[in-house]
Amino acid sequence: MLESAEERGRIVRFAKELGVESRTARRWWKCYQEQTNEVPYKVSKNNVGCPSSFTNEHETYIRELLDKDPQLYSEDIIGELSKGFMGFSICKTQLNHACGD
CATH class of the missing domain: 1.10.10 (Arc Repressor Mutant, subunit A)
Structure with a gap:
C-alpha cells in the first residue's frame, strides 16, 4: 500500500499526539482501513458553521x-x-x- 505524503504526515502527527510510534499508528490505520473500508474523520468543534435556516x-x-x-x-x-x-x-x-x- 502506497501512502501519499499528506497521509503519511497525518499519521506521524496523530502518532505523536497519541504517544505511540508512527509505525504502530500506520499498522493500526492499515488494519482499520482493511476491516471497515471507510475513512474516519473528526468533526471540527471550532468551525461548525452557521445553522441552516432551510426547513x-x-x-x-x-x-x-x-x-x-x-x-x-x-x-x-x-x-x-x-x-x-x-x-x-x-x-x-x-x-x-x-x-x-
Whole structure:
C-alpha cells in the first residue's frame, strides 16, 4: 500500500499526539482501513458553521417547483424561494448542500 505524503504526515502527527510510534499508528490505520473500508474523520468543534435556516417546508416548496418545471436553474429556485418566503435568503452553495441528498 502506497501512502501519499499528506497521509503519511497525518499519521506521524496523530502518532505523536497519541504517544505511540508512527509505525504502530500506520499498522493500526492499515488494519482499520482493511476491516471497515471507510475513512474516519473528526468533526471540527471550532468551525461548525452557521445553522441552516432551510426547513422541510422549503424542501417541499422546491419539489413542487421542480414538479411543475424540471428545467429550473438554481437561480430560478432561489428567486422563487425569496418570493414565497419573505425574508428568506440562500446562496447556491447552501441550496446545493441542503438539497444534495
